[in-house]
Amino acid sequence: MKPTTQVHAADGRQELTITRDFDLPLHRLFRAFEDPDIVARWMGTKVVKLENRRHGGWEYETSGPNGQVVFRAHGVIHDFVPNQRITRTFEMDNNSFPPQLEFLEFSALSERTSHLRMHIVFKSVADRNQLVQLPFAKGLGMAHDRLQRIMDK
């Protein structure tokens, strides 16, 4: 099994799906979303709050090298069924993106492998397209460095 992340974002739709197979039993995969210490490690953020229950809330906060908060996001957990699904909202602080609705579905592929499907619904097509461009904008610097190296040859 070669696990890779796939993103499906059909043109003109205000949603996208992220899917991935994991070389992990279902309960281990789910635990990575349930345990705040583990979430903190793979998301690379501080988990301020993670209430794994219906009507629970969550809050992440990431600090820069000088201790200043560079990223903060929060949401509400709408539904939480262990080893099956998490339904939640996601909203970043300090920018104009509207909240998004996320459906996380966990399933077993075999005793040792599992599958995650994240279905994210945005307020509009434009919001979706802008959000997926965030890492791209950050990558522009790197793209330029590569270009520069090619030009310097």
Added chain:
Amino acid sequence: MDLRRDVFQAIADPTRRTILTLVALQAMTPGAIAENFDSTRQTVSRHIQILIECELLEQRQAGREIYYQLNPEKFRVIADFIEPFRQLWEDRFAKLESIMKEPPPTEKP
């Protein structure tokens, strides 16, 4: 000026890259964009002009204000715009998988 106005020229300049990063978050007025730089408003607006000429920025009139926003279609010219987003999640999930493959000493005491 007789310069080739293409997207690669646009991203070759650090100020223009910063402008693109800013408007990727939200549509902005020229004044709001200029506030992020030490350079004169005139200099910033020349950079904006170049980004418009190579169609990376779109102009939108809202009342008396002009807003600039990214043109996502043109972005696809320089890269598949989904790929960095996919890579971001792939990096996270790869980390998740390796963490969860560690022996779980505290999970079942």
